[in-house]
Amino acid sequence: MNTSYDVKFWEIQRRTDRKTSAFLVRWTVARKPKSKTFRTKGLADSFLSDLRQAAKRGEAFDLATGLPLSMLESEPSGPSFLAFAQSYVLRRWRTSAARTRETDAYALLTLVPALVADVPGRPDAEEVRQALRSHALLPEDRRTELPREQAAALAWLEKASLPMSALGEAGTLRLALDAIAVTFGGKTAGANTVRRKRGVLHHLLEQAVEQKLFTTNPLDEIKWTPPKAVTVVDPRTVVSPAQARQLLDAVPKVGRKRGARLKALFACVYYAALRPEEAADLRQKNCTLPESGWGLLILERARPQATKRWTDNGQTHESRRLKHRADKETREIPIPPVLVAILREHIEAYDVAEDGRVFRTETGGSYSSSAYSYVWQEARRLAFTPTQVASSLGARPYDLRHAAVSLWLNAGVPAPEVAKRAGHSVDVLLRVYAKCIDGQQDHINGKINDALE
Template sequence: MSTSYDVKFWDIRRNASSKTPSYVTRWKVGPKEKSKTFRTKALAENFVSDLRQAAKRGEAFDLSTGLPESMAKPADTGPTFFDFARSYMAARWVHSAARTRETMTYALLSLVPALVKDLKGRPEDEDLRAVLREYAFLPDKRRGELRPEHKAALAWLEAASLPLVDLMEPAVIRSALDAIALRFDGEPAAANTVRRKRAVLHHMMESAVELKKLPANPLHAVKWKPPKAAGAVDPRTVVNPAQARALLDAVTQVGRTRGPRMMAMFACVYYAALRPEEASGLCQQNCDLPAEGWGLITLEKARPQANKRWTNSGETHDERGLKHRAKDDTREIPIPQVLVAILREHIETYGTAKDGRLFRTSKGRPFSSSAYSAVWQEARRLAFTVEQVASPLAARPYDLRHAAVSLWLNAGVPPTEVAQRAGHGVDVLLRVYAKCIEGQRARANGQITKALEL
C-alpha cells in the first residue's frame, strides 16, 4: 500500500449537476485528487472533520483510497495465487486427460514458487515443487502422507503466496512470465515449453475473470511475446523409404525379444502414420488384414503414457479417444501390403493380449516411452553412419510418422486424403509439412523463368 502525509482539503461544495441536493467533499493526497459525495451537508462536514483529525494525528493517507489508516477498511484481497491454483486444478481434474493434468502442474511448478512474498525460512525450490507435485495439486484420495520437510514447505507457501489480485500489477504478472520462460535450473526454456506454460497461465486468468476473482485478464495489459516455436517439420528429420526399411530391420536386432516385439509397432508409425499412443492402443479387432492386397486399420482408442499420479487408472497408460476427435469417433487408414504382412506375422508370433492389443512386453505390459526410445536409438546406431547418427535424421520414433505423411504428400496424394488418414486438419497438415513437400522450388523457378522471358 502506497501512502503519503501530504494532504490538502478544499471547501465543501454543493453539487450543481444533481437534481436532488448533494454535497461534494474534495481533498488531495500527494499528487492525487479525491472526492466523495454526500446527501446532506452535515454528513459531508463530519467526513471532512474526520479526515482533518486524522491528518492532525499524523496518520498516513493511502494514495489509492485517499483515506487515513484509521478510516480504511481492511481490504478483502480474495484468494492467494496458490489457493486459486489448487481450486483451478481441482475443477479441471475430472475433465482433463492425464497428459493435460501433467502439463498444467508443470506450469504451476514454475509459477507458484515465483509468486510469493519475501518471507524468512524459504524452503529449497525442489522441496516446494515436490509438495506441489506430490500433494497439493492431487485430489484428496490420491494424496499420501506428508513428509516433515513437505509440511514445512506447504505451510511456507500458504503464508507467502501473493494475493491473486496482485497479478493485476504489471510488475507481478511480468514476474510470472519471466518464471515460465526459464527451466528449473535457471536456463532458458524451449519455445514450445514456454508457450504451453503461458497457455495454462492464460486459461487460469480467464477462469479467474469468469469467477469474478479478477476484474480483467492481467496478461492483456502487458506487452510480452513468447519465443517463436518451430511450426513446421524439419525436413532433415525425414527418412526415405530405404532408410525406413533399414531402421525397421535394425530394430529386430536390438535385444533378444524386446526389439523384435516392437518392430511391428514402429512399422505402424511409418506405414500408417500412427501416433505412438495410437499404435500402443491398436487391437486385432481394429485390423482388417487380408491375405492379398491392401488392409485397413480402424482406430478407436489411443493409450498415451503419463506419470501414474495423473492417470485415472493409476497406471502409466490410460485409454483415451483419438486426438482432435469426438469421444467415440474413429479413423480409417488403408495400409499397404507390406504392413499387412508385418502385422500378420507379428500376431502369429506373439499373439495378442486378452483385450486384443497387439503390442506389449513379454509380461503383457504396455511398452514405456523410455523403453521404445532406447530401442530406437540403438537401431539408429546399427542402421546409420556415424554422421547420420549425429544428425537429426529420424532422431525420435515420432519422426517415422513425419516421414509417412511427407511420403504421401510427395507421392501426389490429395491433402484432404492425407489429412484424413493422419488425423490432421488440412490447414494444419499443409502448415506443418510445408518444408517437406519436394519439387515446388524447381516448378516455381521454371515459372519465374518463363515470366522473365516475356
C-alpha cells in the first residue's frame, strides 16, 4: 500500500448544480485531489474533522482512497471494481445480444486494468487483457483454463483492483476517462469508441447506484466533453443507381463461385435497404416473389456475426430478433421487380439451406463479414475507375443501404414510410440518412441556376 503524509484540506463546498442539497469535502494526498459528497453539512463537517484529526496525529494517508490508515481499516470498501465489473457482465448476459456483450467486455478491458492501485509486480498489459477476455469476464461455464502467466496476471489484478468506493472520487473517474481516450497501443481512440466505452462506464455506475453503493451517479458530476462523433452519412460514400447497377453486375465476376452466390445478397441491401445481418437470415418463407410486378419481404430475424465466446450457441453467427424490435416483431418491405427477378434466379440456381436461408455457403454455412467484404472490394475494382476505387464511394457493402434510403427520400417517399421499411425511427432517419446520392449535384445545380436566371 502506498501512503503519504503530504495532506492538505479545503473548505467544504456547497453543490448548487443538483436538485437536492449536497456538500463536497475536498482534500489532496501527495498533491492528488480527493473528494467526497454528503447530503448534509453536518456529515461533511464530521468527515472533514476526522481527516484533520488523523493528520494532526501524524497518520499516513492511503494514496488510492485518500483516507488515513485508521479510517481505511474501518471504512467498508465494498466490492472491488473488478468484482463489480464481473457481476455487471453476468447480470446483463442473459438479455444481451452477443455484440452487446462484446462491447461491454471491450470497454472493461480498458477500464479494469486502469483502475488499480500501485501494487508491485504489475504484469504485461496484454496478459491482463487476455485473462479478462478469456476468463474473468465470462460466465463460469465458458471460462478457459488460464496459462500460468495469465493466472498470475489475474491474481495481481484481483489484489490491485480499486474498491468501488474509489469511483466516487473525481480523480479516479478522470483516470478512467483518460484510459478510454486511447487505444491499447497508446494512440488516440476514435470518437465512437470513446463514446461507447464511456456509455458502458456510465451504465455500470447506474447499477452501482441501484445497489446503494452511491447515492447518485458520480460520473454525472464530471465536466467532460466527449469527442464529436460522426453520426450522419457522408454523401461521398453514397452510390447512384447507375453505379449500384455497375457494382452488382461486377460482383458475379469475382472468384469462381462466391461472387455469383453473393450478388443477390448485395441486391437485397441496395433494393430493400436490408442490413447485411438481416439478409443473412432471410428465409424463403419470408419472400413473396411473383412472376411479374412488385414482391414482398417479411423480415423476422437477423443473423449478426460475433466472436464465438460471446454468442449463446458458441458459433460466429446466431439468429436473433430484429434490431430495435421486440422479439417476434416483423418488418415488411415491398421490393421492386428487379430484386424479385434477382432473388428468383438466385433460388433457382443455388436452392436454399436446410433451414430455409436464402443465402448460404456451398457447405450450408453463413458468409463471414470478411468474405463478403473481400468480394465487394474486388467488385469495386472491376466497376469503378482508379480514382473512385481510392475514394470512399461505396467503400463498404453497408453503403448500399445508405444509398437505398437516400434514394427513397430523394424520390419523394414520405419519411415515415421510409423509416418503416428501413427499420428506423423517423428521427434517426432524418438525422442520419437524409443525404443526396452521388451524381445529383449537376442536376441540383442546374435547377438553382434556372431559378437565378
